[in-house]
Each structure stands twice: as C-alpha cells, then as structure tokens.
Amino acid sequence: MADFKVQTPCTGLLPVTVGGLRLTEVVPRRMTSLAPYRGSAGALSAAMQAAHGVAWPEPGRMTGQAAARALWFGRELALLIGPEPDESLAAHAALTDQSDAWAVVQLDGRQAVEVLARLCPLDLRExxxxxxxxxxxxxxxxxxSVSRLGLQTWQIMVFRSMAATLVHEVEIAMRRVAARQTSLL
Incomplete structure (x- = not known):
C-alpha cells in the first residue's frame, strides 16, 4: 500500500537566504478564481465585501490583507486568497478552486526589486x-504573477509544476545581486 504524504510545492527547496535577501514559501489556506457573470461585477464586489471584507480589485491591483486578499488575475478574473469563498459569491461568478495549482513564494529584502528586475519585464520602481x-x-x-505586498516584500506565483525552476531562478538572481553588491563595496 502506498503511503502518500502531503507536500507543498516548494517542500525541501525553501527557505533560501542570500545576504539581506530571503525567499520563503507561502502556503495560502485557499485560492479561488472568481470570474463574474456578465453584468455581475458590481454585485460580486458587494458580496465579496460583505462576506470577506475585500472588494473586487481594479486591474493591476489587489484588495484586502493577508487573511483575505483579492488579487487581480486578468481581464474579468480575480483570485481570492485566504478564505473559503462564501457560497453567496456563486450567484455572481464562476468559482474555481486553485489551491493546488500554484506555487507561492515571498521575496523579502532591500534589494528584492533588483532581483525581480532580472526575472521579469516590468518597471518595478516604487x-x-x-x-x-x-x-x-x-x-x-x-x-x-508578481505582487508588491510592501516596500521590500514581494509575492511571486507560478504554476505548481514550475516550483523548483522558480526557486532555482530566483536563487541565482539573489546570488548575482548579492555578488554585485559585494563587489561594489
């Protein structure tokens, strides 16, 4: 009989610390995609606010805090991170459990922007x-997906199957940024 064990996407890969940078795994309790039915975005936002204290996010933004966060995830698509979605949301949107689909990591440190600038084509200046x-x-x-949680705190998400590659690529970028900082001293 097989003995199955629950493993997070980054089991055995994290945490990684390089200089003043730290990469850790975040394991949200629940992640649910929300796709509002035609004409239901306003009602969905009101239901989200009543049930979870978060509103529908504007494009490129997120609402809420660590316990309940709504993350813009594409055109007419958001990701509810944290709580089990209240059943009232189903009247306004298609809900899909994404909890096992994503690897979620957090990058912290003064030079986190420099690390991410090596990995993604975004203007990450504050x-x-x-x-x-x-x-x-x-x-x-x-x-x-890349989200700025604080001045020096970032959330990075990729498909679960790419967790090891993500950790590898971020760690290489962390080491290169740290080496550059050391060489400038």
Whole structure:
C-alpha cells in the first residue's frame, strides 16, 4: 500500500537566504478564481465585501490583507486568497478552486526589486509599482504573477509544476545581486 504524504510545492527547496535577501514559501489556506457573470461585477464586489471584507480589485491591483486578499488575475478574473469563498459569491461568478495549482513564494529584502528586475519585464520602481500593485507577467520565462505586498516584500506565483525552476531562478538572481553588491563595496 502506498503511503502518500502531503507536500507543498516548494517542500525541501525553501527557505533560501542570500545576504539581506530571503525567499520563503507561502502556503495560502485557499485560492479561488472568481470570474463574474456578465453584468455581475458590481454585485460580486458587494458580496465579496460583505462576506470577506475585500472588494473586487481594479486591474493591476489587489484588495484586502493577508487573511483575505483579492488579487487581480486578468481581464474579468480575480483570485481570492485566504478564505473559503462564501457560497453567496456563486450567484455572481464562476468559482474555481486553485489551491493546488500554484506555487507561492515571498521575496523579502532591500534589494528584492533588483532581483525581480532580472526575472521579469516590468518597471518595478516604487513610483510605478507601489505596494498593492500586481501583474500577470513572465517570471524567468514562466507564466506567473508578481505582487508588491510592501516596500521590500514581494509575492511571486507560478504554476505548481514550475516550483523548483522558480526557486532555482530566483536563487541565482539573489546570488548575482548579492555578488554585485559585494563587489561594489
């Protein structure tokens, strides 16, 4: 009889610390995609606000906090991260459980922007990509999502099957940024 064990996408790969940078795995309790039915976005936002305290996010933005967050995930698509979706949301949107589909990591550190600049084609300067901003983008040639949670805190998501590649690519970028900093001293 097989003995199956639950493993997170980054089991055995994280955490990684290089200089002042730290990469850790985040395992959300639940992730649910929300695709509003035609003409139902306003009602869905009201239902989300009533049930979870988060509103429908504007394009490129997220709403809420760590316990319940709504992340813009594409045209007419958001990702509810944290809570089990209230059943009232189903009247306004198609709900799809995404909990096992994504690897989610958090990058912290003063030079995190420099690391991400090596991995994705976005303008990540604070004046352009402030805390609360998010984007669907390439991350080291993988389809992913990058979100700025704080001044030095970033969330990166890729498909679960790419978790090891994500960790490898981010760690290489971390080492290169740290080496560059050391050589400038």
């Amino acid at each position: 004046a352009v990509f402030a805390p609360g901003h998010t984007a669907r983008t390439d991350v080291a040639h993988m389809a992913g």
